[in-house]
Amino acid sequence: MLYVDIPTTADLKSLISHRDDICLSIYLRTSPVTQETAGDRIELKNLAKQGIHQLEAAGTDKRRVAALAEHLDDLIDDDEFWRFQARSLAVLATPDNVQTFRLPNALEPVVEVSDRFFLKPLLRAVTFPHTCYVLALSEAMVRVIEVSADLPATLVKVEGMPKGAASAVGRSTLNDRSPSGRIQGAEGQKVRLRQFARQVDSSLRALLAGIDIPLVLAALQPLASIYRSINTYAHLALTGIDASPDALTEAELAARARAVLDDLYRDEIAAFASRFEARENQGRATTDIAQAARAATYGAIETLLVDIDEVIPGKVSDVDGSVTFADGPSAGSYGVVDEIARRVIHAGGRVLGVRKIDIPEGKSLAAVLRYPI
Numbered sequence: 001m002l003y004v005d006i007p008t009t010a011d012l013k014s015l016i017s018h019r020d021d022i023c024l025s026i027y028l029r030t031s032p033v034t035q036e037t038a039g040d041r042i043e044l045k046n047l048a049k050q051g052i053h054q055l056e057a058a059g060t061d062k063r064r065v066a067a068l069a070e071h072l073d074d075l076i077d078d079d080e081f082w083r084f085q086a087r088s089l090a091v092l093a094t095p096d097n098v099q100t101f102r103l104p105n106a107l108e109p110v111v112e113v114s115d116r117f118f119l120k121p122l123l124r125a126v127t128f129p130h131t132c133y134v135l136a137l138s139e140a141m142v143r144v145i146e147v148s149a150d151l152p153a154t155l156v157k158v159e160g161m162p163k164g165a166a167s168a169v170g171r172s173t174l175n176d177r178s179p180s181g182r183i184q185g186a187e188g189q190k191v192r193l194r195q196f197a198r199q200v201d202s203s204l205r206a207l208l209a210g211i212d213i214p215l216v217l218a219a220l221q222p223l224a225s226i227y228r229s230i231n232t233y234a235h236l237a238l239t240g241i242d243a244s245p246d247a248l249t250e251a252e253l254a255a256r257a258r259a260v261l262d263d264l265y266r267d268e269i270a271a272f273a274s275r276f277e278a279r280e281n282q283g284r285a286t287t288d289i290a291q292a293a294r295a296a297t298y299g300a301i302e303t304l305l306v307d308i309d310e311v312i313p314g315k316v317s318d319v320d321g322s323v324t325f326a327d328g329p330s331a332g333s334y335g336v337v338d339e340i341a342r343r344v345i346h347a348g349g350r351v352l353g354v355r356k357i358d359i360p361e362g363k364s365l366a367a368v369l370r371y372p373i
Helices: 009-017 038-057 062-075 119-125 185-208 222-230 250-280 289-297 336-346
Strands: 023-029 088-094 099-102 110-116 131-137 142-147 155-156 215-218 301-306 311-315 323-325 350-354 365-369
Touching: 009 119, 009 336, 023 038, 038 062, 038 110, 062 099, 088 119, 099 119, 119 336, 131 185, 131 222, 131 250, 142 185, 142 250, 142 350, 185 222, 215 222, 215 250, 222 289, 222 311, 250 301, 250 350, 250 365, 289 301, 289 323, 289 336, 289 365, 301 336, 311 336, 336 350, 336 365
Parallel strands: 131 215, 301 350
Antiparallel strands: 023 088, 023 110, 088 099, 131 142, 142 155, 301 365, 311 323
């Protein structure tokens, strides 16, 4: 099983706002196979040493550095923690606290030391989660399946979930033609299917509370349309699996759900590219880091694409957004594109963490602006 804890929007905003004398950000690839995590521990230890050396070279308070190193050593030695991992691990540490996020996507190793956390790699997991739930819905059966990027699908037990439509509405069958107000014939069947769908939606709320990964619906008509009409989960995928879920195994449903996710992501990137091209002709789009930094500082960026793998060290002025680039990573600088993303999120804009191949012109970022700068 892939153990993930993807940061919520609230988590991300809290991390974005955090400032400290020491913020160490480490990202590394990990294995979900417990027997293979010994090498992951060694990798974390080596990356932690790099961060500690940067702090020592900058003349940072030795007691604070020692406290940070102790937190990291405790994490490395925690056998129980290493039993449950995903494809990558984010470690965000200060001398007073360590936070970790297990992520489903494979990230490049990164060590960043600054007065703020380096969060751009986390955006990939938030932007395009490799996980989803499938709601396999029919009159006869309801299944909820957890889908991850490359591990077997898992059937999830949901408390209070009805077993089927008839039992949900207290009937032996939905085909009862005896009149009862408007509950008869085809119209009556739709009324009862809507009651059933509401019970399913209500049962799912506890499972889906506080998360924002896609829910993929697998159902035939008319139940598919009926469920969509009463759904309260904001991240129900617009495209579903149009097939009888009862005839599909969990593995088959997971395979079809991954195809749905791939289509969703491609559509979103394609839509951005079209919007970028149109706005660029109006002077409302840019791939220039300095221009994007200025626009982000004034809250002018509507949507921003950033390359999650690249780190461009430097600083961005809080006054006018001017950029000072650094020759290399140091405790006195931070990721410039990461800081631009931070300001976009604070201003209510949307940030998508992608690979460079998805960014117009293959640049480090691409921004669509609310108005020309």
